[in-house]
Amino acid sequence: MARRRRRGASMADVAQLAGVSSQTVSRVSNGHPGVVAGTRERVLAAMKQLGYRPNSAARALKRGEFRTLGVILFTLSTTGNVRTLEAIAASAAQQGYAITLQPVAVPTQTGVRGAFTRLGELAVDGIIVIMEVHLLDAATISLPPHVQVVVVDSDAGDHYSVVDTDQVGGAHLAVRHLLDLGHATVRHLAGPEDSFAAQRRERAWRDALEAAGRTAPPPVRGDWTAESGYRAGLGLAEDPACTAVFAANDQMALGLLRALHERGRRVPHDVSVVGFDDIPEAASFVPPLTTVHQDFAEVGRRCVEGVLRQIAEQAPEPGTVLVPTRLTLRASTAPPAGG
Structure with missing residues (x-):
């Protein structure tokens, strides 16, 4: 006989063990400040004892935000893409956001549309795109509703917010x-x-x-x-x-x-x-x-900063932000021989 899968602890189970209402458990789960310290400790202890995991998806739907940013890119084989992605992930984490990576195996309009569609289904608040601009034709790409976009390293400033190195x-x-x-x-x-x-x-x-x-x-x-x-x-x-x-x-x-x-x-x-x-x-x-x-760290920070600002304002910001470059002098250059 097949073993029945054990049901996870519910909010009601936590409330019963802690001796509080389900509403109080919800307030603790959501980090609401208006809960007495002793009650909060009791609820947290009950959660730990029962192995209760709050339903983050349900909370996200209720709040209308998912605290997740999608990143679309073609390849991780180039140094620039890897370091930019690392910087985006670090900056997003500092702001309390996770990232969902969506690679595009084949650089085509169909591939790009599919990536946007998949990220829309995965419920992200904004998208950062690291790819060639000719595949971001606004006439053929249908963006998920209410999802803001920042593009890295392109000249798409007429349609999207762009962050680029100078x-x-x-x-x-x-x-x-x-x-x-x-x-x-x-x-x-x-x-x-x-x-x-x-x-x-x-x-x-x-x-x-x-x-x-x-x-x-x-x-x-x-x-x-x-x-x-x-x-x-x-x-x-x-x-x-x-x-x-x-x-x-x-x-x-x-x-x-x-x-x-x-x-x-x-x-x-x-x-x-x-x-x-x-x-x-x-x-x-x-x-x-x-x-x-x-x-690259500044590029990543500006990308996250830009998309979060768009999320907060619910408005795109077409235009380009250039991150300055500088020349690092080492030993591979010198005046020409005999010069």
Whole structure:
């Protein structure tokens, strides 16, 4: 004979054991301040003894809030996405919110719509999106009612609230640093063509060179990985005119350093290298990497702050918040040999 599943303790059971009304148990469960300390202690002890767990979903429906934020993203394979997600989770926890992660396996409009739908069914108060903006077409994406949205790292400011690193300012800092050292021009190891961050960094690199009266040489392209940086670096290493490279992220810069080393091009004596991100390992590269620092913790905090403000006001805030970048100088850059 199948064993009957044991029924969990109810609010009425707690009330009976503690010698109070069910309303008092409810007030204690909800953290209501108007309960005498002795009564509160008695109710909490009864809850513990009976193993009573308040129905958070029911409380959420009653209050009209779930204390949960959804996060939609494509991949956890990039350093930027991982560190941004970590920062969002930490900031949300500080505000008393949990996060529900909804990955999108296939970057399509259908995949994005499905992610929004699933998060709506899971009952979240707001959504933070880490993905490419061309999949956030307001005409085709139906957002769950009353759910506020903040987008990370995109140019969707006309439709959504956006939090982004100052990609353009950071790339300008990198290029200006290399030019100020005396390099005639700066080669660019760019990120994927479909990445908005890569597009902005590449455009800023080109603009900075043109502003200095230099013609931008053809960029070489990677896919954010160290392996792609290595492959691109083998070609750059064969060009004796290449004395300075701005890599669109630190991982590709790492592969580039390996390629230069294998081809006998010394860094920074023969070739100076600047990355972008300032990952924790950048200071341990050989040589330690000069790179553009992104404040991922501040990006995460601003995302959570923005979506919670929208929740409180029940109103979207189209526009973009830029988190400043700075150049972290280490040992991978120097004036060109003979300069």
